Amino acid sequence: MNSPKTNRTAHVYKWQIPIDVGVALRAKRISCREGLYIELRSEDRCGWGEISPLPGFSAESLEEAQDALLCWTKLWLSGEEELPKLPSAAFGISCALAELNGTLPMKADYRTVPLGGCETEKLVDKLAGAKGEKTAKVKVGFSGAANDGITVDTVLHAVSDVRLRLDANRSWTLSQALDFAQNIRPHYRERIAFIEEPCQSREESRIFARQTGIAIAWDESLRESDFTFDSSDIAKAVVIKPTLTGSLEKIKSQAEAARRLGMTAVISSSLESSLGLTQLARIAAWLTPNTIPGLDTLNLMRYQQIRPWPQSTLELVPAESLQRLI
Numbered sequence: 001m002n003s004p005k006t007n008r009t010a011h012v013y014k015w016q017i018p019i020d021v022g023v024a025l026r027a028k029r030i031s032c033r034e035g036l037y038i039e040l041r042s043e044d045r046c047g048w049g050e051i052s053p054l055p056g057f058s059a060e061s062l063e064e065a066q067d068a069l070l071c072w073t074k075l076w077l078s079g080e081e082e083l084p085k086l087p088s089a090a091f092g093i094s095c096a097l098a099e100l101n102g103t104l105p106m107k108a109d110y111r112t113v114p115l116g117g118c119e120t121e122k123l124v125d126k127l128a129g130a131k132g133e134k135t136a137k138v139k140v141g142f143s144g145a146a147n148d149g150i151t152v153d154t155v156l157h158a159v160s161d162v163r164l165r166l167d168a169n170r171s172w173t174l175s176q177a178l179d180f181a182q183n184i185r186p187h188y189r190e191r192i193a194f195i196e197e198p199c200q201s202r203e204e205s206r207i208f209a210r211q212t213g214i215a216i217a218w219d220e221s222l223r224e225s226d227f228t229f230d231s232s233d234i235a236k237a238v239v240i241k242p243t244l245t246g247s248l249e250k251i252k253s254q255a256e257a258a259r260r261l262g263m264t265a266v267i268s269s270s271l272e273s274s275l276g277l278t279q280l281a282r283i284a285a286w287l288t289p290n291t292i293p294g295l296d297t298l299n300l301m302r303y304q305q306i307r308p309w310p311q312s313t314l315e316l317v318p319a320e321s322l323q324r325l326i
């Protein structure tokens, strides 16, 4: 059901949250996460969305996203519906519209895959004590490829029921990536669910997968203009970051394209605030019900806003405390 064109109201909020990005962002360090919220009302219904382009990852700036959002809001109030082109704005607005229209299911997947760097002892301790499905995500590519391989092998050896998602963010040449694999015992390699983007080029990453038997996933590649879903692609998974991708419709079509090819689609964070993250948990439960999403980034932030993540002990800042633009 679409909202009637009369009785519409809208607010836009601007916010900043101190953040310690740790290993999540590599060289692109930021100390403050900034963004916008849109709040749409029609009759007695309400929908929220988060628009927070990620510096170093989004092509658009916050200023550009804000201009697009304010312009769209004016048009929506007068009865228009068409989404802006900028991915962060299209994503946040489409979430707000989906909430308003009741098309974003409430059921959420609040499981996360704990995210960390290659600090063996910490990781082994944390995983040894974990219950249920043991999957962790480890950022590699910081301390030399061979070293990373040794660490990964050690963790797979120490925690016999762990599965790892690894992320190299295109750090390695093919020969470095092969050095990494060389240090992981072949029978442990199947417990690497995937490694995201091991090499600088897609073709090298594919050679790495063929030569080592280690599953690879596309993250950055998925958002490049020459990327296509291809049934002969050796990659086992794709990482979908909605803030960097666009509308819910586009997210849905990528998740469906992956499923048709038998690839795993993983909904993942672009360091959204708790409002956006809880919506990503709902999107994951809806579109990728058999896959734990990659949303372990809330604890990098100083506090939550508007909506709390269940079990989080971070302070929750309500809408009334945020700066309202309209």
Ligand SMILES: O=C(O)CCC(=O)c1ccccc1C(=O)O
Pocket (backbone or CB within 6 Å): 024, 025, 057, 113, 115, 137, 167, 169, 219, 239, 268, 269, 270, 271, 293, 294, 295, 296, 297
């Ligand atoms: O995917 C996850 O599990 C966590 C999110 C994450 O790693 C990330 C977060 C922001 C920007 C880039 C990345 C990345 O995948 O490299």
Ligand SMILES: [Mg+2]
Pocket (backbone or CB within 6 Å): 167, 169, 196, 219, 220, 239
């Ligand atoms: Mg990644």
